[in-house]
Amino acid sequence: MTTIGWDAGSWTHEPAATRIDGDDLLVTAVESSDAWRNTSYGFVHDTEHALLTPMPAESAVEVDFVAEFSQQFDQAGVFLRADAEHWVKAGVEFADGAPQVGAVVTWPHSDWSVSPVPGWLGRTVTVRASRSGDAVTIRAGVDGELALVRVLPVPPDASLSAGPLVCAPTRAGLTIRFTGWRIGDPDGSLHP
Template identity: 35%
Template sequence: MSFTWFNEPKKWSNNGSTISVHTDGKTDFWRKTHYGFERDNGHFYYRSFPGEQALTATVNVRGKYTILYDQGGLMLRIDEKNWIKCGVEYVEGNQFASVVVTVNGWSDWSVVPISSPDVLKLRVKREKEAVHIEYAEGENGEFKMMRLAYFPIPDKSQSIMVGIMCASPGEDTQGFEIDFDQLNIIENQEKA
């Protein structure tokens, strides 16, 4: 099963083990909460799975974050009103491990301070209506739980999309360079 772009960036490449992206400016995924605006123009490179499929996704993320809210990581998505993004987000000059959960058109955001590692490893496991999100700092870091989130099981007619995401929401940004290594999505035996 091949990958597909949602909002394909102008510059990107895939050498078989690393997906490299230069994000387009003024891109983001967000719905309503606090800021009042909605954006659904971030970059998302994904595969589709049956809506009830249990799965585990992993990736290593390396970015040259420089502008407020530069971000990249993993995403699970049903539609524009139901999705989860997790990874690195650059806030006030520091990297944070970040999760945004959007359900029924409303986003929430949580962050964990990290020590600006060269690489952030992510692991996301979906079982039924639960998504377990873990992160590890550096090549040899051990995974720690970042979030256990509710995520709806889609209708039988809908699929779940899983892959990498990145965005540059800043108003004065020309985007940034980000690499995704060892992206792996495994279908688990149990069904949702």
């Protein structure tokens, strides 16, 4: 994997603040920032903070961040974007009192899948999106132990950009420490 510099990407929407701290990037989200389209809630939110660079076919992107969450729907992870109606966010979201690993796939309506990961709170989480053929495989974990989160279809000719994501749908003041951003070869297979 090759490290991507924090100055390499462009924000989908400017965060409230960013600051370099050593090798890390601290990002403070704007209150009410989020990414969602229609399903169940009936609204469209296109205000996420995602720092994106191109993600070619047959590549993988990894993002590391410290999972410091305390408010409903605080979230951080990786964002893959084709356009305003076709995107994926995957990572950790604080929902119903606990950190949850999951993904939202919007193509063009959003869905949502989560699973509780209480032991991840306060730890450095890695989220990996691996693109190969007609699929993206999402894996996430701590301490280098990544587990399968989701496999989703993506057209092989889709033009994607990807990178770190932070959103704070219900409050001001959420700051996330990103500790790594890398690009490299896709996973060799779906199963080890």
